[in-house]
Amino acid sequence: MKGKFDKEARAESARAYFKQGYNCCQSVALAYSDLFGMDKDSVAALASGFGGGFGRLREVCGCVSGMTMVAGAVMPATDPGDSARKTENYALVQRLAGKYAEENGSIICRELLGLARKGSSPESPAPSERTGEYYSKRPCPELCACAARIIAEELDNLKQ
Numbered sequence: 001m002k003g004k005f006d007k008e009a010r011a012e013s014a015r016a017y018f019k020q021g022y023n024c025c026q027s028v029a030l031a032y033s034d035l036f037g038m039d040k041d042s043v044a045a046l047a048s049g050f051g052g053g054f055g056r057l058r059e060v061c062g063c064v065s066g067m068t069m070v071a072g073a074v075m076p077a078t079d080p081g082d083s084a085r086k087t088e089n090y091a092l093v094q095r096l097a098g099k100y101a102e103e104n105g106s107i108i109c110r111e112l113l114g115l116a117r118k119g120s121s122p123e124s125p126a127p128s129e130r131t132g133e134y135y136s137k138r139p140c141p142e143l144c145a146c147a148a149r150i151i152a153e154e155l156d157n158l159k160q
Contacts, residue, residue, distance in 0.1 A: 007152035011145035014066075018144045021130055023051020027144040028066025032151060035073045053109025056123050061109045063140075063147035067096040070151050074158070092154065099150045104143065112143065 010031045017027035026047040029036075033043045049055050050065035077089040101107050109115075128134055135141065 005152035005155045007149040007156075010148040010152045014144040014148035015141045018141045019130075019135070023048065023127070024062030024140050024144055025050035025066040025069070026062075028063050028147045028151070029069045031144075031148045032070045032073065035070065037073075052123075052127070056125055056127070058110035058113070058115055058123065059108065061100075061107055061112055061143065063143045064097050064100055064107045066144075067100065067147050067151055068093050071096060074155060092158075096147075096150055096154055099154070100147060103146055103150070112139065 014027045014031035017030045018024060022030060022044065026044050029043050029047040030040060033040050036043050047062075047066060047069060050069075051062045053059045053061055054065070071089060071092045075085075075089045075092050077086040079085065097107050104112060106112055
């Protein structure tokens with residue numbers, strides 16, 4: 001039985017957004033944009049700097065940043081004095097990131113892409129051209145789909 005959050009539809013949506021040229025964070029967030037209470041352009045704008053592991057610094061994978069944004073949309077911690085709500089939000093983020101790391105081996109962009117270790121010079125801020133060769137070398141579309149599936153599973157579990 002499908003849950004409210006059809007994980008395969010959300011996964012395909014995230015994959016398709018990435019293949020349209022959105023970054024990994026945007027792709028995951030846009031797959032759940034219906035939960036944000038804002039238009040897709042605003043969601044894409046908020047997520048725009050998180051691609052490439054935080055502005056192509058190759059730190060936390062943008063897919064994980066996208067999952068974190070969705071966690072904030074479904075379990076917001078807006079009152080700075082509400083530590084119980086912050087705890088719930090952080091627990092959700094930790095579960096999402098933990099499942100992502102379990103499935104992919106890491107939540108760090110450079111590790112997922114097999115790039116140089118931390119401490120090497122930052123890459124150019126210019127995004128890579130999206131060519132057939134790019135897509136053949138990068139796991140990013142599938143990582144976006146994976147993140148979207150994990151979110152759906154977790155959100156369906158929250159509803160039970």
